[in-house]
Amino acid sequence: MSSLAASTTDFASCLDRQVPAVEVRDLRKTFNRKDRKAGRFARKRAWPALADVTCTIARGECVAILGQNGSGKSTLVRLLSTLLIGDGGEARVFGHDVNREASTIRRLVNRVSVEASFFKKMSAAENLSYAARFYGMTPRQTRVAVPEILAKVGFPPERRGESMEHLSRGMQQKVALARALLTSPALLLLDEPTTGLDPRSKLEVQEFIREVRAEHDATILLCTHDMGEAETLADRVGILDRGRLLFLEPVADVKRRFGVQTLEQAFLAATGREFENEQSDEDDEYREVFA
């Protein structure tokens, strides 16, 4: 994979090893959304998705941000991947400002989201080749790299040419991981990569994330609501609650700080609420997207 990075983009000019992978200061993002309970003609109200979030992620670190649906995890990922423009504060990726230097950041970042989004009629190999072209990989390069990366994520070679719509959710998520890694990103943003997967696929994906970390000089931001996953994969764990980052520390420090045995208990101690009783993600869908 490292050879692919060298062939597509010269990262050396973009990366300074002294600079943190991610620096976020007082980052704010507010959406306007309708209150469904107030009726069809209700006025939109401001909904803070991120409220003064501040954190730093060192290069090569794996950090997990925990939070229930609607807590702001995906908003943070979208801001760092230049898909959203914040309302205030500052976010830098390898020292580059997400608003002013978006094109530089795009060469350094890739992402896996909860929905494995692909052109459904195209095959896994075609989807990966298509994504790779945007990062400068020619057909000659992808003819070698695509089968290589698919084999690495445990994708059956005989199904490479099959339409994505015929693949299981677990298979699709593996292809999504392969897509993100094909471009050798310096920062990998994983937004609930195992949500909805069966236990076996989940373990396979987690194992692959470990491998990526071990073999690849990537920084990983893992957003999840799976506390076990966060505990096993991350160096530090943070809880994002209703747009506020409550802390970002090693798991042992979190447990010590709250005097608890588990992260669920830490969430309860920090917020006064049970982790499982948080709001549904459906509310999140009612932002202006559907207005």
Place this chain on the structure above:
Amino acid sequence: MSEFALETRNQLVGLFGIVERNVYLTKRYFLWDLAFMVWTIANTLTIVFIARAANLAPARENTLATILLVGAVIWAFLGIIFEFMTETVAWERWEGTIEYTFMAPLSRLVHLFGQGAFAVLYGLIRATILFFAVAAFIGIHAPAANYGAAFALLAIASLSFIGVGIMTSVLPLISPEKGAQLGFVCQGVMLVVSGVYYPVKVMPEWMQWIAKISPATYVLRGDRASIVYGYGLAWADVWPLLIIAVLATPLGLAVFRVGERHAKKHGKLKRSG
């Protein structure tokens, strides 16, 4: 390789990627395309048969049928370009890939131009099939036709159409639900004012003024002259198309950038469907 050369190379590979993806999708939807082609031929026949009903002398009937056919073919060609451009955002939003495309290091100009380039190639193939299929069915004779000049003018006009198409492609970014339909409204308005089945001079004066800034006006006029009377490329048709292309592409791109910024401010890039 210098940084500029590397970046240029990467952008060209990205442009190829957009065209390649559309080739994959066209192959996958081949039967749908075939059905659409049959529908377009049938629709064009309904227009060209009007010439038969006009009770004219055979030579004049043939001329009228050719004039109507050219109008219908340009309508179909423009329809393909507008569909591809307007649906650039809508398709990707539907498939859920839009965020991956917008976070990729591909310049927006290359992204949209790649989409336009495929639309032009695909549209030219369809327009050629449509023209000859309907001409054969109706029995249109065009012995003096200068197809080379007609084809060249259509190719030049394509640059203007892509520029205008880039402007309309922003609509689904601003309004995910209604944007694509608004793009088709733009296509319809452009053809109405450009004299798609009639001379521009029969329209009210204010519409004739709008016709002057529509690239379709010049391609309809020039292609009719080439196919019916065998004229070559006329500079009077070429220069307005070049000026519109030079102005429309950067303007379209600027409009798209404003729309993209709006979408990023309000979270409208997110998948729907």
